[in-house]
Amino acid sequence: MRQFLLPDLGEGLEEAEIVTWHVNEGDRVVVDQPLVSVETDKAVVEVPSPWSGRIARLFGGKGDLIKVGAALVEFAEGEQGDTGTVVGELGQGEKTVREAEAPTPAPARTLQVLPAVRALARKLDVDLNLVQATGPGGTITRADVERAAKSLAEAGPAEPLRGMRRAMAQRMAAAHTEVVRTTVTDEADIEDWRKGEDVTIRLVRAIAAACQAEPALNTWYNAEAGERRLIKRIDIGIAVDTEGGLIVPVLRNVGERDARDLRAGLDRLRADAAARSIPPEELRGATITLSNFGMIGGRFANLIVVPPQVAIIGAGRIDQRVLVHNGQPAARRVLPLSLTVDHRVVTGGEAARFLVALKADLERTS
């Protein structure tokens, strides 16, 4: 702050009276610009500014007496900040705004419905997710809603999926979006099996043999990391159909156990499954899976591979078929085999070799 003191106005005066200020506090002035008119004995005199600068303070008002040498005006140091504009005011930002990274967008709603049709669905109590759209671009039309309303009226009550059914729905959906399925099939000629052969145990041991021949199918695949692990131990998941739905308990270390031990283990698992007393750890960790759906019916199937596994074997219903055997048509007992693999991890060659080994083991006379 610089102070401008009232200068000597001449003629031995000691003080002067302020008549009029010509500037205001806050004004920018230049050298020689009239600051104030003061009255001496003789006249009204203008006092010019000694400096250029901004006026911070004026001392005294009209009519006040100021002594020569007393402070008249105080100048501010430094320049007023640049307003950065010529009209109005530019607001200053308080803090730097960090914009959050854009989150991955939620998947788009896929229902295409005109508002009028939506209102109709509400009125008829139709869940739009159940309506089959026939309009252009997958739009749901009035007719679609009306049709759905009619069907729903004839359908049973809505039953929410729970427990095993719910788990299956979720697991299968997840598997479907991830896995690239491919299936190869064949039949094993088991005419020469001895009577009363334990089919499931034969299958289990044949799978173990096939895993030894082609270890690539006894593998876990971690898609996110892009890694696969070949596994020495063979733990086979056995799909079991129960009243509550499908469960897949695991028969452990099949490669190192004998037939009797395996049978005992299998029986225990089935009993526990029926009694719904299988502990959760018994359902985890399978390295490959067997679905013996042939016990109920059907020949070949395109099965679901459940990650992190890469393969599943399906055994169909044992039947008599007419085949060519030793050059001649003959009625033989056959066991249909389906092998579904995750083609992200398993090559066609590996799958074929596995299937060949599986078939060969099954066709061995026991």
Added chain:
Amino acid sequence: MPELTLVEAINLALARAMEEDANVVVLGEDVGVNGGVFRATVGLQQRFGAARVIDTPLAELLISGLCVGMAAQGLKPVGEIQFMGFIYPCIDQLVNHASRLRNRTQGRLSCPMVLRTPHGGGIRAPEHHSESTEAMLAHIPGLRVVMPSSPERAYGLLLASIRDPDPVVFLEPTRIYRAAKGQVEDSGEALPLDVAFVLRQGRDVTLISWGAAVKETLAAAAELVGHGVDAEVIDLATLKPYDEETVLASVTKTGRCVIVHEAARTGGFGAEIAALIAERGLTSLLAPVARVTGYDTVMPLPRLEQRYIPSVSRIVAATRKVCEFA
């Protein structure tokens, strides 16, 4: 009743207005001795004198500024801009002054001016003579934007615009200046501004248009009868402010709407109407609102201009699609 072309109807309205009110003054390039390059002002200078029908220097900004000054002084100037392609220097006077004078003086001064200009393409003219940027003007608060589609409406709406106490931009569809013929009586009766005209009643779909495109829209409506579609045709006529009620009433009735304009698609005035319908007519809709418009390109030179301007077949196709939407 005499049969007049659209430009003759305009001439008739101008003469009528100048006869009735000594404050009406016409100004522009070539409007006096030559009677205007489209003959819209033919005979006026001979009848009313050079002081009231002024051949201005070549200066569009000046024409619009003169109108503001004259209007503030109580004259009723009708300025002519030779083609809409040359109206852009007037934007300053229209947006910064004409549309605001009443508001910024809180009613102390006002601006009863009219600026007339030929609008749109289709006359095989060189570039810049085929503009249709009415959406720019319709955006400006305080302006009126009016576009007739027939000789009768040209007469009645121009009279209304001249008599109106507020500024009006009057867009005249060039390609139907002579092609449109109608019976026009010199009654001195104005048609209402801010009101849309239902030119054809219909049940199945609402077709909205303005200017020269109304001609193709009406033709499309006739052709649609053969496809089992009964179309209602609305001529918006005043774009700013426009008749929201007539539009909404029609769409509520039909549930389907197609808007037709020659101007480019994006930000065209059809977008405003579609927004209105989405805001206040959504639950009546049975199909999306369609727009049949000029493309988002510069209006091409004459060899291609007919591919740009919405044709009857484009309008018919779009309408059928809307009607067959579920």
Added chain:
Amino acid sequence: MADDGLPVIARFEVRRRSYLAPDGTLLRPLPDFASDIPTLLALYRGMVLTRAFDLKAVSLQRTGRLGTYAVSLGQEAVSVGVASAMRAEDVLLPSYRDNGTLLWRGTKMEEILLFWGGDERGNLSSGPAHDFPYCIPVGSQAPQAAGVAYAFKLRKEPRVAVCLFGDGATSKGDVWEAMNFAGVHKLPLLFVANNNQWAISVPLKLQTASQTLAQKAIAAGFIGEQVDGNDVIAVRAAAEEAIAQARAGGGPRLIEALTYRLSDHTTADDAARYRPPEEVQARWKEEPIARLRAYLVSQKAWGKAQEEGLATECQKEIEAAIERYLASSPRAPETMFDHLYAELPRSYASQRAELSGGSDA
């Protein structure tokens, strides 16, 4: 050009008018009106009031009670000199730096404050109802002035349009187009170029290569005269003559009032960014109020008592106006719609209702 025997087909001249030197001494005999002391005193008072009001407006802005404001420090002689030559029935089309003209013609100080304070009601001026309000888009008032003058001519009214603009405006097409038209039609129109030599930060030498602004009239076919814009007697005399000529049907004229902008462009501008303080300091020596005061004192027509009295009078008037301004409250928001058109179209009723928070639909 070389003397090649080609005939000169046109020559033009521009005169400069001034009567008082910067120190208040006479350069030449005064025009008649200037021998009437009360007339000169009225001019002096007008300038002093304008400056005092301007400076008070600046402190209002600095204390957050007024928006951006444009001061006419150093240019008071132009505003007051031109205004004093006009009749009430003439029409003024000002720029945004002509408060002295507005005040002289009857606009109230609180109306000026209301406008710059952000309220359109400030343009409901108590001055002549036909005067135009401030014009912000530079030069755009010029074609409007031509329209106004044309209306006078058409109706054969003995009235004149007076259009004020700055040196920057003379670079705009608007001003040229208006002058050109005024020349063709010999309109009753006075153009006053208030040449304060700065257009924000652009100095005159970058604005035009023309030696004077006055000579731009020659290209439009009429007389252009330069006056010392800091000599209120010269400004008044030039304006009076031009207006009389226009009123009598003699056509338009351009007066270039050469002065200097002693202040920043607006309260948000800092002129020290682009011009040296020494230049401004030198110009203070030529300012109009001190000049006329010096002359009046030399004629024994002014002294300390009167100076004091005038200062007090001005302060009282200004304070009272400020009080009335500060006591005013903003309009109700729905009034935004009131003067949009002569009659509000139906389609805007709902928007208006939204603002009024009521059922206006």
